[in-house]
Amino acid sequence: MDILKIRALTLFIVAFLNVILASVLWYNSKKDKTRLWFGLLAFFSGLYAFFCGANYFFWGSSIDLAMFWYRTTWLGILMLPCFVAFSHYFTNNTKYLKFKVAIIYIAAFIIIYLVFTTDLFVKSVRREGINIASVNGPLDIVGRLYILFCLVVSTYNLLKDYFKAVGYRKVQLNYFILGASIYFLSGVISTSILPFIIKESPYYDIAAYFSLFWVWLTSYAILRYKLLDIRVIISELFVFVLCVALLLKIFSSNGLTEILINSFIFGIFIIFGALLIRSVYMEVIQREKMAEMAEEVKKSYEVEKKANEELKLLDNVKNQFLMQTQHDLRTPLTTIRGYCDLLIGGTLGKQTKKTLDVVERIEAVALTKLQDVNNFLDVAQFRLGKGAINVEPGVNIMLLLDDIQNTLKLKYEQKGLYLNIEKPSQEITISADKEKLKAAIFNIIDNAIKYTEKGGINIKLKTENEKLKITIADTGIGIPAEKVKTIFEDKFERTEQAKKVAEGRGVGLYLSGQIIKFHNGKAWAESEGEGKGSIFYIELPI
Numbered sequence: 001m002d003i004l005k006i007r008a009l010t011l012f013i014v015a016f017l018n019v020i021l022a023s024v025l026w027y028n029s030k031k032d033k034t035r036l037w038f039g040l041l042a043f044f045s046g047l048y049a050f051f052c053g054a055n056y057f058f059w060g061s062s063i064d065l066a067m068f069w070y071r072t073t074w075l076g077i078l079m080l081p082c083f084v085a086f087s088h089y090f091t092n093n094t095k096y097l098k099f100k101v102a103i104i105y106i107a108a109f110i111i112i113y114l115v116f117t118t119d120l121f122v123k124s125v126r127r128e129g130i131n132i133a134s135v136n137g138p139l140d141i142v143g144r145l146y147i148l149f150c151l152v153v154s155t156y157n158l159l160k161d162y163f164k165a166v167g168y169r170k171v172q173l174n175y176f177i178l179g180a181s182i183y184f185l186s187g188v189i190s191t192s193i194l195p196f197i198i199k200e201s202p203y204y205d206i207a208a209y210f211s212l213f214w215v216w217l218t219s220y221a222i223l224r225y226k227l228l229d230i231r232v233i234i235s236e237l238f239v240f241v242l243c244v245a246l247l248l249k250i251f252s253s254n255g256l257t258e259i260l261i262n263s264f265i266f267g268i269f270i271i272f273g274a275l276l277i278r279s280v281y282m283e284v285i286q287r288e289k290m291a292e293m294a295e296e297v298k299k300s301y302e303v304e305k306k307a308n309e310e311l312k313l314l315d316n317v318k319n320q321f322l323m324q325t326q327h328d329l330r331t332p333l334t335t336i337r338g339y340c341d342l343l344i345g346g347t348l349g350k351q352t353k354k355t356l357d358v359v360e361r362i363e364a365v366a367l368t369k370l371q372d373v374n375n376f377l378d379v380a381q382f383r384l385g386k387g388a389i390n391v392e393p394g395v396n397i398m399l400l401l402d403d404i405q406n407t408l409k410l411k412y413e414q415k416g417l418y419l420n421i422e423k424p425s426q427e428i429t430i431s432a433d434k435e436k437l438k439a440a441i442f443n444i445i446d447n448a449i450k451y452t453e454k455g456g457i458n459i460k461l462k463t464e465n466e467k468l469k470i471t472i473a474d475t476g477i478g479i480p481a482e483k484v485k486t487i488f489e490d491k492f493e494r495t496e497q498a499k500k501v502a503e504g505r506g507v508g509l510y511l512s513g514q515i516i517k518f519h520n521g522k523a524w525a526e527s528e529g530e531g532k533g534s535i536f537y538i539e540l541p542i
Helices: 003-026 033-057 063-090 097-117 140-162 167-198 206-223 230-251 256-345 353-383 397-414 434-450 496-501 508-518
Strands: 122-128 131-136 392-396 418-422 429-432 456-464 467-474 522-526 534-541
Touching: 003 033, 033 063, 063 097, 063 122, 063 131, 063 140, 097 140, 230 256, 256 353, 353 397, 353 434, 392 397, 392 434, 397 418, 397 434, 397 456, 429 434, 429 534, 434 456, 434 467, 434 508, 434 534, 508 522
Parallel strands: 418 456
Antiparallel strands: 122 131, 392 429, 456 467, 467 534, 522 534
């Protein structure tokens, strides 16, 4: 085989590799301008290698054809605007970039137009041994200076970023500058310095060979830890080796029929080779996505862990707040009640009837407010699912009801009401939190007194099937049918009639229901309607 054909074949291989790399860079690049422009640069670099190879492959057909293919090598300058754009996107220096790239492209197209339409850049071509050389025209130096200018601008931009870069960014630039140095040195010497000295261009294709170092090293810098999985590399090498073997078979074919058959086989293999690389590549991408998802799950776990720690801290702060509130609100109210008891009991001397009436009213208000404070703190705990129930055995229900009756005696007598308790003949004791259960029953009886204007309240106790049932029936304002089912829930709202009869916040019954629920019991209400009284039921296990 003629040496020129062999050189052409090697340049075609270089072109094929650069175009393959360009397709890898473009695939799935989305809006990554760095990869898009470098892919374009790799494509034009491959195009330059192809035209250099075509110049050798078609040598000898005719002088006009030889001149045409030599002039096509000047199309390689189209990679230079791509290089300028890439270097700016790579360093995030995009100010006025579109304008700069547009000017450089215009200059490139002017040079290409003059190359193909005049002898100002290429006068003639001839063969010198294994090389094809050209006699340069008077404007050839302008083209060489254009090439040098683009290389200097881009290199300066990258070097400026290199000295500021750290970590992984600097590693990327190391790869790029290494490859670029090899390529630029070979390119400047072969396409700029030698033609200027000897007035000919016999070694223009050297830069095409060295483009592999630059393009592949830079691609590695861009795609590192992303696409260069070992299986992708092996697949690409496998396809490349077989492509070279099939290309050699085409060039060594005897006759047109054999060339066509081998070319058909080569074309089919290119399609299947591309599909093979793509399938391996997609598998790698899928694995990377799974790894990213695993990393996201790990990060989510860390976030959740941190959130739980913050919630625990917040819970501690909340508990401290509730304890402080309990101390700051309960203590003065308890003190007020204590002094009221001393005055009423005569410990601090004999008081007038008028004074005692006032003191009794003060004690009643203090008791109500203390009850409100207790309700507030208990509701806060129960809504957080942390109601503190300390169950102990032997709680006497009759004694507990007597205490409640004595506490509320002043209140229902002032309203002219009665409070009757029908007690069974034998004592009833259950396991319960005495204070909490007392508060729950107190709230229900107090509520009955509050919303009863005439008559009174009847309380009955009954035991059956290992359960205690307490019935609290009043002759009060009653409960509308649509509200009776939600009366022990936090969403219950008092009726307009209830608001006119007495003040309240509607949390007492909710709290009572929660306490009874925590005792494994249940509470509910019945009423025939407004103005017809209400019956409250409490059921507790014995």
